[in-house]
Amino acid sequence: MPEGDTVHRAAQRLHDALAGNDVTRFDLRVPQLATADLRGMPVHAVVARGKHLLHQIGEWTLHSHLKMEGEWRVYRPGEPWRKPAFQARAIVGTQQWDTVGFDLAEIDLVPTDAEGSLVDYLGPDPLGPDWDAAEATRRLAADTRAVHVAVLDQRNVAGFGNVYANEMLFLRGILPTTPATEVDAAALLDLGTRMIRANVHRAARTFTGEDRPGRRFWVYGRAGKPCRRCGTVIREASLGARPTSERNVFWCPRCQI
16 A cells, blocks of 8 residues: 555655656656657656655656555566556656556646645655654644544645554554544654654565564554454454545554553
8 A cells, every 4th residue: 555655665766767867758648638748858856745756857747646556667668567558647768767657546747836736735744854743743733533534634744544544543552533632643643753764665564573474563454353462353443534535444442542
């Protein structure tokens, strides 16, 4: 599941492949942008803001969001793709590399000086160079909704997804339905920041410190299994700001009160 750590790793791979070179292939396979052509323009950088990817090319920014299924892959020119071509939504290539975005949920192309219109609503990013823990704490602590919902709101803090929300709340011993105004927001975000910064360098994220399949999570995806701390059966429910945004919530009824 793409969360902030996954997106920042993708941005680094794309930046390493493209930055400093001119675009030789540019193809956006969405109707509203199908005629866009940035060939010949230099790639300045590829950066991440929370879960958003920004290719800064010439005077333009290509914005994409992975949502649940999207991903960017890097290939040598002419190398066979490992996913079907009909799933490709964006192609940015240079003489050295082709980068292909598959199943991208959102694609926009805007002047770079206007890219803030797409991402300025986001809260501070714990993986960003301008991480502001105090501002993120202020936003989260002021949210009256269930803390699980508040952590997922990218306007409060950018980058944490459902996996992180579940694991953070377990480790802090917080019931997911507790109002965010009633938790120690600073401590929760400090924990989450340490977790996501550690995982950004790992191919497979872990929250337990173990790197074996089936041993990486405390509660996420473990409904009906015993809590790793106390042995109580992990429960599962759905929670969200609205029915269309509900996420699976996992918790230990003994460790999280």
